[in-house]
Amino acid sequence: MSGGRSRAIDIAFVGAGLASGLCAYRLSQTRPELSVALFESGAAVGGNHTWSFHDGDLTAAEHEWLKPFVTSRWEGNEVRFPDRRRRMATGYASVSSDRFRKVLEGQLGDAITTGAEVERIEPRRLRLCGGQEIAAGCVVDGRGHRPSDHLRLGFQKFLGQEIDLEEPHRLLNPIIMDATVTQADGYRFVYVLPLSPTRLLVEDTYYADGPDLQEDRLRKAIADYLDAHGWRASKILREERGVLPIAIDGDIEAFWNEKDGVPAIGLAAGLFHPTTGYSLPDAVRLADRLAAMPDLSAEAVFAETRRHAVATWKARGFFRMLNRLLFFAGVSSKRYRILQHFYRLPDPVIARFYAARLTLPDKARILTGKPPVPFGNAIRVLARHRLTGELA
Ligand SMILES: Cc1cc2nc3c(=O)[nH]c(=O)nc-3n(C[C@H](O)[C@H](O)[C@H](O)COP(=O)(O)OP(=O)(O)OC[C@H]3O[C@@H](n4cnc5c(N)ncnc54)[C@H](O)[C@@H]3O)c2cc1C
Numbered sequence: 001m002s003g004g005r006s007r008a009i010d011i012a013f014v015g016a017g018l019a020s021g022l023c024a025y026r027l028s029q030t031r032p033e034l035s036v037a038l039f040e041s042g043a044a045v046g047g048n049h050t051w052s053f054h055d056g057d058l059t060a061a062e063h064e065w066l067k068p069f070v071t072s073r074w075e076g077n078e079v080r081f082p083d084r085r086r087r088m089a090t091g092y093a094s095v096s097s098d099r100f101r102k103v104l105e106g107q108l109g110d111a112i113t114t115g116a117e118v119e120r121i122e123p124r125r126l127r128l129c130g131g132q133e134i135a136a137g138c139v140v141d142g143r144g145h146r147p148s149d150h151l152r153l154g155f156q157k158f159l160g161q162e163i164d165l166e167e168p169h170r171l172l173n174p175i176i177m178d179a180t181v182t183q184a185d186g187y188r189f190v191y192v193l194p195l196s197p198t199r200l201l202v203e204d205t206y207y208a209d210g211p212d213l214q215e216d217r218l219r220k221a222i223a224d225y226l227d228a229h230g231w232r233a234s235k236i237l238r239e240e241r242g243v244l245p246i247a248i249d250g251d252i253e254a255f256w257n258e259k260d261g262v263p264a265i266g267l268a269a270g271l272f273h274p275t276t277g278y279s280l281p282d283a284v285r286l287a288d289r290l291a292a293m294p295d296l297s298a299e300a301v302f303a304e305t306r307r308h309a310v311a312t313w314k315a316r317g318f319f320r321m322l323n324r325l326l327f328f329a330g331v332s333s334k335r336y337r338i339l340q341h342f343y344r345l346p347d348p349v350i351a352r353f354y355a356a357r358l359t360l361p362d363k364a365r366i367l368t369g370k371p372p373v374p375f376g377n378a379i380r381v382l383a384r385h386r387l388t389g390e391l392a
Contacts, residue, residue: 009037011296012136014118014126016040018051019266019283020142021104026065026287028107034296036108037136039126041117045104046097048240050160050193050201052174055091056351057281066284068103071096072195080178081340090351092174094193095280118143123261123298138263138298140305145267148258151250154327155211156277157243158191159218160203163226164235168197179336181225187326187335190225199237202226207326207335211243244277247320248327252313256306263301265290269309273356274319275326281355282312316356318363342366 011027013020016038024036038045054077058066072094078087105112120127121141127133147153171194179189186208193201204221226233245267255270265271271282286308290296293304326338343350349362358366 008035009134009136010034011036011138011140011301012126012134013038013140013142013265014121015141015143015266015268016042016045016104016112016114017047017142017144017266018049018100018280019268019271019286020140021045021100022066022283023140023142023265023287023290024111025104025107026291028111029065030291036111037134038108038112039116039118039128039134040112040114043114044101045112045114046100048238049097049242050094050162050240051097051100051278051280052092052094052193053278053280054351054354055093057355058284062281062284062288066095069095069100071099072193074173074194076173077176078173079176079339079343080180081336081343082180084340084343086343087173088347088350090347092176094195121262123263123302138296138301140301141259141262141264141268142266143268145245148255150252150255150258151245151270152248154246154248154323155208155243156205156246157208157211157213157241158203158205159213159215159222159239159241160191160201161219161222161239162195162199162201162237163222163233164237165198165200165226166232166234169194169200169229169231171200177339178225179339181221183333183336186332187339189336190222200231203240207246209327213241213243215241242277245272246277246323246327247272247274247316248323249320250313252310256310259302259306261298261302263298263305264309265305269305270313271309273354274316275323276354318358319356322366341369344369 011034013024020038024038027034027036070093074092076087076089077092078085117129118126119129121139123139124137125133125135126139171192174194175192177189178192181188181190185206188206191203191205195201202222202225204218252270265286266279266283271286272279289304289308290301293300326335330337345365349365352358352362
């Protein structure tokens with residue numbers, strides 16, 4: 001275990017991943033009088049990820065404070081489908097976990113304890129494996145996603161490789177979905193980030209019913225994708241993998257009732273975009289909310305994180321309805337058609353979709369046009385795959 005501190009802890013974060021890291025960073029910037037601590041079971045904060053987001057996901061003020069974490073930024077992004085190729089003029093950016101760790105270590109130093117697995121959490125106390133008990137004014141659960149009987153999920157699973165190429169790839173912007181690849185195991189696409197003129201992050205991705213990840217098959221698929229584009233790898237620098245929750249349905253109040261008064265953030269709070277599984281914009285927003293709270297007692301933080309997470313979940317029912325169509329309404333090899341149809345829409349509607357800020361007219365536009373799945377099938381699917389029995 002590494003790390004150490006001498007003062008009483010005002011707020012302790014369990015897990016030092018994306019949400020905890022951003023909250024602790026923001027608190028230490030705006031409330032330097034507080035004593036903040038992070039307990040991470042892994043060897044380093046942040047794990048092994050590349051976290052990306054669209055420009056429109058964040059406000060100008062949020063972009064500003066996140067700046068030190070951002071490693072790459074692009075002016076646009078594109079998608080490719082069998083019958084549609086589209087370039088969006090909306091910016092895109094990424095945060096590497098390496099940069100995340102450096103910024104957090106610089107800002108928080110001794111507040112971070114790594115190699116510290118927490119086995120029990122209470123609102124004002126945590127216990128480390130090995131038995132040490134640590135008291136704090138407030139303990140926050142930032143341990144990431146864990147299964148719950150109250151959330152019904154599909155999965156976005158992927159394996160990514162950061163690859164140095166022998167020659168420049170000539171891509172200017174990310175391809176956030178290349179669904180011209182052979183469809184398999186649900187909706188399949190390849191995600192490509194041009195990190196430098198000769199370096200790519202390539203992820204083979206599946207919107208699948210089950211979480212199993214056959215890593216060797218995905219590595220082979222990435223090698224085939226490079227071949228098909230005439231790109232030759234000189235070195236595979238690193239790999240990352242993920243199985244992200246995609247929300248199909250859920251009872252968010254019951255999910256929070258299980259927390260026994262312990263505040264939660266990030267995926268542990270159910271705060272993620274229902275259709276992409278991405279959580280960076282939600283984590284940024286919640287970090288600002290916590291930093292603005294005058295009272296950071298366990299009771300106040302629990303009430304605020306619960307209220308915010310429940311309201312956010314409830315406002316996103318439309319996305320869960322779309323997910324039910326995506327996962328259940330058609331033959332799985334044709335799921336790509338739903339996204340292909342969606343990408344006929346103007347840039348601002350697409351930007352609001354990713355930011356989870358759709359207006360009523362946006363929702364109407366998404367559902368109009370020639371439907372990519374048979375109508376009768378869609379109605380049956382919407383009714384069947386609910387935990388709560390409601391339609392949307
Ligand atoms: C490879 C990958 C790529 C992703 N890409 C994106 C992206 O581009 N954009 C985006 O917005 N989202 C992305 N996501 C999805 C999501 O935003 C991330 O999973 C994000 O890291 C979730 O944040 P979190 O803080 O809730 O959990 P995490 O970042 O997973 O942090 C949880 C931390 O808690 C620690 N922990 C767990 N249990 C304990 C314990 N008992 N004691 C102590 N520590 C513990 C873990 O080791 C981990 O470090 C990605 C996910 C993965 C896996």
